[in-house]
Amino acid sequence: MDRIKVGIVGGAGYTAGELIRILLHHPSAEITSIISTSNAGNPVFQVHDDLVGETDLAFSSELSGAEDVVFLCLGHGNSKAFLEKTSLPESAKVIDLSNDFRLNVDKQFGGRAFVYGLPELNKAEIQQAQNIANPGCFASAIQLALLPLAAAGKLTNDVHISAITGSTGAGRELTETTGFTWRTNNISIYKPFKHQHLGEIRESLEQLHPSSDIEVNFIPYRGNFTRGIFASVYTKADLTQDEARQLYKDYYADAPFTTVSDKEIHLKQVVNTNKCLLHVQKFGSQVLITSAIDNLVKGASGQAIQNMNLLFGRPEQEGLHLKAVLW
Numbered sequence: 001m002d003r004i005k006v007g008i009v010g011g012a013g014y015t016a017g018e019l020i021r022i023l024l025h026h027p028s029a030e031i032t033s034i035i036s037t038s039n040a041g042n043p044v045f046q047v048h049d050d051l052v053g054e055t056d057l058a059f060s061s062e063l064s065g066a067e068d069v070v071f072l073c074l075g076h077g078n079s080k081a082f083l084e085k086t087s088l089p090e091s092a093k094v095i096d097l098s099n100d101f102r103l104n105v106d107k108q109f110g111g112r113a114f115v116y117g118l119p120e121l122n123k124a125e126i127q128q129a130q131n132i133a134n135p136g137c138f139a140s141a142i143q144l145a146l147l148p149l150a151a152a153g154k155l156t157n158d159v160h161i162s163a164i165t166g167s168t169g170a171g172r173e174l175t176e177t178t179g180f181t182w183r184t185n186n187i188s189i190y191k192p193f194k195h196q197h198l199g200e201i202r203e204s205l206e207q208l209h210p211s212s213d214i215e216v217n218f219i220p221y222r223g224n225f226t227r228g229i230f231a232s233v234y235t236k237a238d239l240t241q242d243e244a245r246q247l248y249k250d251y252y253a254d255a256p257f258t259t260v261s262d263k264e265i266h267l268k269q270v271v272n273t274n275k276c277l278l279h280v281q282k283f284g285s286q287v288l289i290t291s292a293i294d295n296l297v298k299g300a301s302g303q304a305i306q307n308m309n310l311l312f313g314r315p316e317q318e319g320l321h322l323k324a325v326l327w
Contacts, residue, residue: 003030004312007063010073011036014168015097017048018301026319033064069093083110094131095304101133102200117307120255126310137299139197143204144276145233145291148251150208154237158214163231164221169295183224192219228267231291241282248280256317265292273322274302
């Protein structure tokens with residue numbers, strides 16, 4: 001099989017850097033262009049200095065035209081603008097990492113139809129798709145904590161979520177709340193009850209349980225670490241602990257990156273991997289699900305490559321056998 005020719009747009013950001021890092025070692029992929037208008041002509045490793053000695057690729061100002069798939073690693077709202085002004089080959093697939101096409105109202109754009117790219121929810125649709133809207137990082141961790149309950153019709157009560165993310169979730173551009181002096185020894189909430197990922201979470205839950213009319217209450221936290229998301233999700237459910245755990249294990253039996261752990265989980269188990277780890281416990285009437293992912297991998301670039309594998313009929317785990325850095 002010919003290698004998949006890959007273009008990356010918005011090449012200087014964190015998600016693009018992770019795409020490059022992983023794709024350089026993907027046996028079926030070849031990076032043909034990495035666009036960064038502010039860095040055109042410069043070596044990629046000058047921006048992504050974890051890639052020193054890994055590649056001689058340079059940034060460009062335009063795609064090569066030979067791409068089979070184009071990853072859009074642009075700021076929210078900018079993917080639509082790029083597609084409006086750029087003529088891509090009709091055969092080129094698009095995987096967008098912004099929130100421009102995630103919601104049902106935005107899935108049709110410029111003659112392209114986007115499928116929501118959460119493989120544990122929409123694998124069959126992804127395999128037949130031309131364009132993918134990659135899920136948000138918080139949304140990935142939270143949905144994976146809730147999908148089995150929704151699919152079983154057990155999500156009948158309000159859901160309460162607290163989740164904390166590392167500073168890389170805010171992107172590469174330095175802001176007041178991403179700098180070292182602000183984040184160190186510090187913690188804060190932001191966008192309580194109105195985070196932008198709530199829309200895609202609600203739509204996925206309604207897809208599995210259309211008659212469910214529940215509130216999803218979400219408090220996001222900024223953490224004093226760089227990578228990862230750890231979410232605590234709880235709701236009332238008429239299941240025993242054994243029944244709840246078995247429900248989750250059955251739902252994810254064919255999901256190679258999502259594992260239900262019998263032991264309590266922690267963040268370092270997933271950092272640098274495309275894994276989601278889940279742990280399920282019952283406390284009285286409440287079922288508590290803890291969920292952990294790397295926000296840059298399973299929450300962004302790794303999941304995008306997982307989607308690429310599905311789009312092109314490659315093994316789902318290809319190029320994504322990544323080990324956590326525990327110590």
